[in-house]
Amino acid sequence: MKITRIESLTFERLPRLLLVRVHTDAGLIGLGETYDKVPGAQGALHGTLAPILLGNDPRDIERLWHFCFDNILYHGYAGAELRALSAVEMALWDILGKSLNAPVYKLLGGAVRPSVSTYNTCIGHPPVDDYSRWHQDAGELARELAAEGITGVKIWPFDRFSVESFGQSIRPEQIEAGLEPVRQIRQAMGTDFRIGIECHFRWNRAAMEQICYALEPYNIYFVEDPLRAVTPAEIKRLSQATRIPIVGSETLLSRFQIRDWIVEGATQVVMTDLAWTGGIAETKRIAALAEAFGIPLVLHNAGGPITHMASLHVAANIRNLFELETVRAFYRTYFQELTDVQVQVQNGHVPLPPDRPGLGVELLPQVWERDDLRVAVSEGEGRAVGIREMGDSWSRPDIRL
Template identity: 40%
Template sequence: MKITAIETLRTDEFSNVLWVRVHTDAGVIGLGETFYGAGAVEAHIHDTLAARLLGENPLHIEALNRTMVDLPLAQASTGAEYRAASAIDIALWDLFGKVCGQPVHQMLGGLCAEKLRVYNTCAGYGYVRNRNIRPVDTWNIGASDGPYEDLSGFMSDAGALAENLLESGITAMKIWPFDPAGIRNRGLFISAEEMKAAIEPFEKIRKVVGDKMEIMVEFHSLWNLPTAKKIAKALEPYDPAWFEDPIRMNSPQALAEYAASTTVPVCASETLGSRFPYKDMLERDATHIAMVDLCWTGGLTEGRKIAALADTYHRPFAPHDCTGPVAFAAAVHTSFSQPNTLIQESVRAFYTGWYKELVTAVPKIENGYVYPMEGPGLGVDLLPQVFERPDLTHRKSEI
């Protein structure tokens, strides 16, 4: 079997989502995806990677992954080179599963659980639906109507939102109320008034639902170390489940100092590319939960290695997903195949909303649990109408 063509698709409406389809001479097509800077990733795929991949055996996934990331500028990052490699790697695993007639989680070693707990990242319908992805406190609130505008929910009445999530069986939620102050002050300091405002959602959640809800705190790497430690101390009485990316993820020593200063586990990081920075973090006891975004860090090939590395240090694995529908499916397959998966991220405004505009299937989530996807490969494909969209940009490199 040989790779005969590599095809990319992106749209103006979902401008940060890039799909990759790997074609073969056997007629089997694998589907992958990445997120952010879709045009730059598209260019790298066609201008650089296609020449290295066309004519190769698509089932030699490990070798092809190394071919894609062994480039001068593709070294342990989540830049365009790694995002391109990630998308193609996901497509190769989808193709592998289709060739063998098995779901990707089986190709990765089989199920380690019959169902997995999910947490809800409290984003809304327009959170990542435009070109200008930036860390602000609005994130397109009100961009579309629906019952799960959870970003507005946690910013206005986090207690009511927690009640609503519990009613659907979801017992963990992730929020980021410190972002407005972090952006306003460039992460240098936080005033007493800003601290009080950011803590208010935690107070409301605990007042309304007590300890029935786990609260993950996302900081988007906005803070300097002294301020991050100050915030951590203020939040400890509310018993958060984890602190995620409190500072920039470029100093294991600084993150280790942060981790030693708080009783709350540190989760890191969707922003890390390849297993090597995770090794540095784990060796320094800087992170307690390994979060990996498969469409940024090298695909399923690298993601499962990071999960195994974390397991070596007796640390759980928690795949990130706040991007597109194919990446979500890939994350779910990987989660089920790893024995140390703690919990799977999900966004109910996404999997009940815009994901269904684009793909044939989404993972089943019910009563706070996600279930394995069925069918060969990822078990998901692009809907026919995606190929007919007037805002579609389509490019194909072939033999």
């Protein structure tokens, strides 16, 4: 089996989304995805990765991943390139599952749990505007979510106050205002409803210690990315100064960046995003590394339907899962416009992936009729057929892209 064509799909009305289709001479097509900063990832996909993937056997996932990773490593851990590789790697697993008539999670070793625990990140996408709702009345939103089986949320009530001081200080009245949606949820739902606080690395440690101290009476589930991930020592000090578990960080890419974070015990919970960090197998390796240190893993999952399904397969399989993030505003809207993915949350959990080959997701026919669809294509013989490692790359400028 050979890779014959690699396509990327973008949508003007969904500017954060990049879908990938990997075609084979056997007629199998694998789906992958990454999201955010789409122009860079799309350029890396067609300019750097596709030329060295075309013509190779798509089932050689490990070999192809390392060959591509060695190529992009010349420029560090390369955000755009690694996001593109993540999307391709998902598609290769989809092809492998389809070729063996097996779901991806079974190829990973099977499920270790009957369903997957999840919380709702309160982003908005019309007409489901959970972002505005938690600003208006977070308690009312929590009651609605609970009625649908959702038992936890993630919100970011302090971010707006970081603008004035560049995150260097926060005033008492700002802390009080940031606590208001937390109070509303607690008054509406009691202490069992889980509340995660996202901070988007907007603050320094002094400000974050004040915020965490103010949050402690409210039984907060976690605080995510309080400081920039490049300051693990400061983050560890914050972790030691509060009873609230600290989560981080989706901004660390591949096991090689996350390794020191885990070894140094920067946070009590690790987070990664398989659409950014290298794909399905790399996420499983990160989970295994974290498990060796007794640390659970959150799967950041704020992208599209293919990222969701790939994340669900990994979440079903890894033993040290903390939570799988989901976004109601996405799976109730554009997921259903693009794919056959159906997300149902019951008692704070989503079911295991359907017993379908590969990732268990297909594009709907109407995708090809959208007036905002743009398709880019790479095809041909490929430049690295049969080459197993980079070696002396200067002797092969045709594959050092």
